[in-house]
Amino acid sequence: MKDKSRRKRPFGVIVLVVLQLLLVVSQVLGWAWSPIQMGGLLRFGQMTSAFLFCSALIGILITLVVAAGLWFLKRWAWFLVMLQLGVRMLVLLRLYYSGQPQYVEMLLSVLTVFYLNQREVQRAFERSPEAEEVVWMT
Numbered sequence: 644m645k646d647k648s649r650r651k652r653p654f655g656v657i658v659l660v661v662l663q664l665l666l667v668v669s670q671v672l673g674w675a676w677s678p679i680q681m682g683g684l685l686r687f688g689q690m691t692s693a694f695l696f697c698s699a700l701i702g703i704l705i706t707l708v709v710a711a712g713l714w715f716l717k718r719w720a721w722f723l724v725m726l727q728l729g730v731r732m733l734v735l736l737r738l739y740y741s742g743q744p745q746y747v748e749m750l751l752s753v754l755t756v757f758y759l760n761q762r763e764v765q766r767a768f769e770r771s772p773e774a775e776e777v778v779w780m781t
Contacts, residue, residue, distance in 0.1 A: 655764035656713055659724065662755050663710035667703050669747050721759070721768040728755055 709727065712720025735749050758764055 651767075652714075652716065653761075653763040653767050655758045655761045656716065656767055659755065659758050659764065660710050660713050662751055662758070663706055663713065663724070666748065666751050667706050667710075669751065670699060670703050670706070673745070673748075716767055718768050718770065721764075724755065724759060728752060728759070 705723075705727070709720050709723045713724065731748070732752050735745055735752060738745055739749070
């Protein structure tokens with residue numbers, strides 16, 4: 644017998660999780676490819692490279708945590724994707740206008756916006772009336 648209190652995971656949420664995982668793959672490949680593209684100018688002993696590596700690693704870990712939160716239909720994950728998407732799109736626009744377009748990440752961002760704004764996805768992350776009652780009672 645199925646528990647009726649469990650929410651069904653919409654197709655759009657599954658796509659969002661896959662897009663987040665593709666973003667992680669894109670970030671990892673981009674980081675691995677950048678020293679090759681720059682002719683080995685990035686060395687891990689340099690402070691700038693270490694900072695960039697750590698910030699990229701933190702970004703990847705946050706993206707993985709958000710993907711897990713989306714999978715389990717956590718409201719905070721939807722909010723973090725929106726926040727992450729806003730920052731990412733600003734950075735991608737800056738890179739685009741500086742002559743370094745990141746077309747794969749731009750495409751993933753546009754697809755993420757599309758699926759985040761679907762009605763079934765937004766409904767999956769809405770607060771239920773029962774959850775509102777619990778918040779007000781405590």
